[in-house]
Amino acid sequence: MKNIIIKKASLADIAQLQKIGRETFSETFSESNSAENMKKYLEEGFSISKLSEELSNEHAAFYFAMRDNQVIGYLKINLGASQTELQDSHSLEIERIYVLAAYHGHKVGQLLFEKAMDIAHEKEVDYVWLGVWEENPRAIRFYLKNGFIEFDKHIFVLGDDRQTDIMMRKKIN
Template identity: 60%
Template structure:
């Protein structure tokens, strides 16, 4: 199996992050959503300004997964006030784990997930949480397999289309 390298994203990586962000989101959700809503969401969420802001945020960390120097996936985690919902200082939010379609099933998502859990453990946080689209059964199974439990729901705005995300959490310590 090819070696997966996990590398922290810096400001010099803005273009690559924009590219993989749009590509993987489109791959994952494009078929089930209207092109107009997708375009609106992608333009807003992956604009240069937004991506620069995310990379510069001291309460967020972003990592690329690379195989042979090719970026094949990425991870975004948030702490404290940068969490999208709970803003719990004892928690880490996994906001994004995305892998390029051709690389699904090659354990890249698992490596990125492991990185997130290791960050949470290094920071001695109590739990990890995330939101996952209720219709993304592949992702829900992945998180359940990794010990996450459902605890709530919230609305995710996809470019004007209101969708339901399931909130899931995993305790690392009591």
């Protein structure tokens, strides 16, 4: 897709981040989860205080995919101790890549993924890893297509529902 700009988000962008975060998470997972669990996760996971803390973390970063000055997707990466699980100083975690449903199939996710890989190369990490819900075949296919392999599983809690994420990684040459 043409005319898409990838821009690093800052604290000044917190309202846009909250909006795109809630909207894309809801679009992706509402059909497969209870309204109560979604409401709780959206309120807690995308609260201004939590996003402010994440945006202020020097080992984490958010990037927006922008088209016509509108945020249409975003990426969150973590390095070192800010990683959600492995916390390996030789790795980079892709915690989130989300794109508005209206832009699925337009390579927006691929552009965000390529930004993460550029940072991985720049930081000279050994591998990139992530967790993806086992019931999200679209995302699993995306990561397999991009060279990731499954290496473990972990539990992700959405509201009061314990869900299994497939952990995947890609070695950096």
